[in-house]
Amino acid sequence: DTAVSQTPKYLVTQMGNDKSIKCEQNLGHDTMYWYKQDSKKFLKIMFSYNNKELIINETVPNRFSPKSPDKAHLNLHINSLELGDSAVYFCASSQDLATIQETQYFGPGTRLLVL
């Protein structure tokens, strides 16, 4: 069974469209994250969500909005897609907020290409 799953695996879309990426974890974790990995492999956190509180990274444009229907899901919705949004987006989860005891489990990634 996949611990952290993401759909779709690949997403190709036109500039200006609105799209969503879904993430689900079956580990019973309370904390989930979204990371963006650019073409140079640089991995940067976008959001973390700890069951009760959404922590927003200030450098993320407000076109990006995470939505959590329950603690097992953290979806990423992107409005008005731009070319620079092309990247691989990784979802991750941990039992609680990141600490040395809390291993993060990553999903396989969603490869987004904006044309």
Place this chain on the structure above:
Amino acid sequence: GNSVTQMEGPVTLSEEAFLTINCTYTATGYPSLFWYVQYPGEGLQLLLKATKADDKGSNKGFEATYRKETTSFHLEKGSVQVSDSAVYFCALLTGNQFYFGTGTSLTVIP
């Protein structure tokens, strides 16, 4: 601020060669340090970690020692295999947030 700097890749080695991937960090407080590995088409997986100065993390033949005096956490392996081909990320954890390096791509050829 907090940041991680890794050596530029890509790195190409022959099987059984010795591997070193350099990592240095800048952090406030006392961070924990990690190495993650990303195999082709997969997400990141924790490889090893260290919580305090002079700690050595090890796993699958890889080692890294937390050096506070040089703010470094270099990854080493004595004899690499083709299956070690992947992208390796150094990361630090402080204030409940991870900061990742840019990743170093390793290709091991038979």
